[in-house]
Every structure is written in structure tokens, then in C-alpha cells.
Amino acid sequence: MAGKPQPVRVLYCAVCSLPAEYCEFGPDFEKCKPWLIQNAPDLYPDLVKEANAKETDKVANQLQSTGISSGGGDGAASSAPKEEVKRLPGGKIKKKEKQEVTIEKVTRNKRKSITTVKGLELFGVKLSDASKKLGKKFATGASVVKGPTEKDQIDVQGDIAYDIVEFITDTWPDVPEAAIFFIEDGRKVPAA
Amino acid sequence: MFKKFSTEEVSAQNQVKASVQRKIRQSIADEYPGLEQVLEDLIPKKSPLIVAKCQNHLNLVVVNNVPLFFNIRDGPYMPTLRLLHQYPDIMKKLQVDRGAIRFVLSGANIMCPGLTSPGGSLDDEVGAETPVAIMAEGKQHALAIGFTKMSAKEIRDINKGIGVDNMHYLNDGLWKSGYIVALATSLSFAAY
Ligand SMILES: [Zn+2]
Numbered sequence: 001m002a003g004k005p006q007p008v009r010v011l012y013c014a015v016c017s018l019p020a021e022y023c024e025f026g027p028d029f030e031k032c033k034p035w036l037i038q039n040a041p042d043l044y045p046d047l048v049k050e051a052n053a054k055e056t057d058k059v060a061n062q063l064q065s066t067g068i069s070s071g072g073g074d075g076a077a078s079s080a081p082k083e084e085v086k087r088l089p090g091g092k093i094k095k096k097e098k099q100e101v102t103i104e105k106v107t108r109n110k111r112k113s114i115t116t117v118k119g120l121e122l123f124g125v126k127l128s129d130a131s132k133k134l135g136k137k138f139a140t141g142a143s144v145v146k147g148p149t150e151k152d153q154i155d156v157q158g159d160i161a162y163d164i165v166e167f168i169t170d171t172w173p174d175v176p177e178a179a180i181f182f183i184e185d186g187r188k189v190p191a192a
Numbered sequence: 193m194f195k196k197f198s199t200e201e202v203s204a205q206n207q208v209k210a211s212v213q214r215k216i217r218q219s220i221a222d223e224y225p226g227l228e229q230v231l232e233d234l235i236p237k238k239s240p241l242i243v244a245k246c247q248n249h250l251n252l253v254v255v256n257n258v259p260l261f262f263n264i265r266d267g268p269y270m271p272t273l274r275l276l277h278q279y280p281d282i283m284k285k286l287q288v289d290r291g292a293i294r295f296v297l298s299g300a301n302i303m304c305p306g307l308t309s310p311g312g313s314l315d316d317e318v319g320a321e322t323p324v325a326i327m328a329e330g331k332q333h334a335l336a337i338g339f340t341k342m343s344a345k346e347i348r349d350i351n352k353g354i355g356v357d358n359m360h361y362l363n364d365g366l367w368k369s370g371y372i373v374a375l376a377t378s379l380s381f382a383a384y
Contacts, residue, residue, distance in 0.1 A: 007279060008279070010277045017363070019332075019333045022362055
């Protein structure tokens with residue numbers, strides 16, 4: 001025995017944290033599989049075989065259903081249309097998203113309340129700009145806040161729901177009144 | 193032992209006095225002569241050594257935010273699995289058959305038949321009340337740390353009931369909280 005023993009490097013699964021060889025006994029082998037195929041193919045030769053079989057099936061299906069094999073990679077062809085739906089050039093408008101603005105009054109204390117405005121960005125309105133305008137108009141504090149679903153919203157202090165609709169339609173003519181809704185008791189009520 | 197372990201069970205964690213640190217270091221050096229040459233890397237004399245006291249008289253030895261060893265009351269120190277994986281030869285090994293793996297990984301103690309069956313293996317030098325690495329048929333790395341209830345010979349002769357207590361196993365609370373303990377430790381007050 002000469003020199004320091006070198007620490008053994010163990011391949012740990014990035015999905016379940018166990019040594020990769022124990023994934024099959026782990027909490028969710030199915031979830032580990034894609035990682036294992038990439039990173040530990042020699043530990044699970046059957047998985048790789050299985051995956052290859054599936055892959056050829058898939059390609060075969062694709063060829064059958066489209067009836068064409070435009071030389072140039074099936075992968076690229078199938079992923080391209082998906083992208084298009086998600087985001088139009090310029091990224092201004094997401095096609096799938098319904099364009100609407102929702103306004104909700106949230107009571108903070110007994111008397112204090114906050115009015116949240118969501119969805120203005122769907123009409124190409126810059127939220128930081130809108131928040132400034134709203135604050136000025138209603139002489140109150142307004143700020144852009146990260147909403148729960150990674151979408152931003154504007155929080156305006158105070159109950160301003162009564163004339164915010166008019167202000168929005170006046171300030172941003174692109175936003176039709178019909179697209180503005182109030183959330184009342186969890187229900188959506190058209191403002192118009 | 194660590195089935196439901198979490199950082200909430202750490203009732204106190206303190207940087208220990210130099211004299212205590214020396215004692216712990218010496219105990220570990222005596223128990224694991226195979227670590228002699230790397231001990232200074234693992235537990236540098238100058239780095240603070242933290243002992244996290246947990247429920248059931250369990251102590252965790254933490255260095256640089258990594259739990260390295262644990263013991264119960266004044267019992268022998270046992271390495272965490274992550275440490276054992278790096279230096280697999282520091283402990284005597286017992287091997288369970290493949291059928292026993294999932295029981296061990298759900299926290300069950302190790303029954304004699306799992307060690308005496310064709311897939312298992314016993315090291316006759318192992319006595320009773322000894323920390324051991326639990327290996328598994330067809331696997332390279334240890335899946336648990338055990339504490340023998342009887343000697344290897346007795347396990348073979350008696351061949352029923354619990355042969356080894358399961359102290360720490362892959363994916364138990366200590367395994368999962370490895371990093372959380374680390375984090376909590378780094379945030380804790382570095383008391384005396
Ligand atoms: Zn895994």
C-alpha cells in the first residue's frame with residue numbers, strides 16, 4: 001500500500017440521488033430511466049435496448065403517418081411547428097393565451113385593500129409603465145409583482161376597482177372593454 | 193435509525209472544544225485504520241468540528257458542512273454512506289442477496305437468511321456488535337451501514353431472525369438530508 005487511498009468516484013443518479021446501480025430499487029425508477037440511458041448505459045443495457053426499440057417504433061410511426069420522409073431529419077421537422085404556436089416573432093403576443101385583463105380586489109386588513117391587475121402585458125402594455133401611470137392616476141402606490149404563475153401582475157394599493165376599467169380603456173385603446181373581467185368571490189365577471 | 197430523520201431532530205449543534213475534537217479524531221483513527229492517510233483531509237485538525245446532537249442519543253460528526261460519521265451515545269463511530277462510498281475498504285463487509293435489497297432500502301433490519309443464501313456472503317472475522325458495510329448481490333456499492341447483533345459465525349449457525357441492525361441506508365433521512373444538515377450547520381451559530 002503506497003500513497004494515499006484515492007476516494008472512489010461513485011456515479012450518483014441525478015434524479016433520485018442513489019448510486020445509479022440502485023435506481024431500479026429507488027423511489028421512481030421510471031423517472032430515472034431517461035437519465036440512466038444517457039449516463040449509465042452500461043449499468044442498464046436492457047433499458048438502452050428498450051429505448052432504441054421504442055425510438056425506431058416512433059420513427060416508423062412518424063414516417064407512416066406523414067407519408068413522407070423529407071430528407072433533413074425528422075426531429076427538426078416535428079419540433080418546428082410546436083415552436084411556432086408558442087411564440088410569435090417578436091415575442092409580444094402569445095398565441096395560445098387568452099387575451100384578457102383581470103382585476104381583483106384583495107383585502108389585506110379590515111380596511112386596507114389591494115387591487116391586482118393581471119394580463120395587461122398580453123396587449124403589449126409595458127407593466128412598469130402601466131404601474132407608474134396607475135399610481136399617478138389614483139394617487140397611490142402601485143408596483144409590478146411577480147405573480148404565482150410566473151406571470152407578473154400590478155398591485156395597486158387601495159380599492160380602485162370602480163374606475164379602473166375606464167382608465168385602462170382610455171389609456172390603452174388596444175384593450176377592449178369586453179376583455180376586462182373582475183374576479184368576485186372567485187368568479188369571473190365581465191366588466192362591460 | 194434514520195428512517196424519518198430530518199434536521200428538525202437536531203436538538204443542538206456545536207463546534208466542539210479542541211480536546212473533544214482530538215478525542216473524536218482519535219476514536220475514528222483507531223476504528224478505521226484504513227483512513228489514516230486521509231484523516232487529515234477529512235477532519236483537518238484546524239477546521240472546526242461540529243457535533244450535531246439528535247434524538248435517540250444520536251450524534252452526527254460534521255466537518256465543513258458534510259456529515260461524516262455518526263454514533264449513538266458513546267458507541268463506535270460509523271461512516272455515512274457517502275463517505276463509505278468513497279473509501280469502501282475501511283469497513284468489514286457483509287453481503288445480502290438481491291431479494292433482500294428492497295427490504296433493506298425500506299429500513300428493515302437484516303435477517304440472517306438474506307446473508308446466508310447463495311447471493312449473500314459473510315466475513316467470518318466479523319464479531320457481534322460491530323459496525324459493518326452492507327453490500328448487495330450484483331452491486332458494487334454499499335447500500336447500508338449495519339451494526340451486527342451476532343457474529344458472522346452465529347449468523348451462519350442460527351440462520352434466523354435479525355442478524356444485523358440497519359443503522360443507515362440509501363435514501364433514508366440522513367442520506368436525503370445530507371445537504372440540508374450541511375446547510376443548517378453553516379447557518380447555525382458557531383458557538384464555542
Ligand atoms: Zn435514479
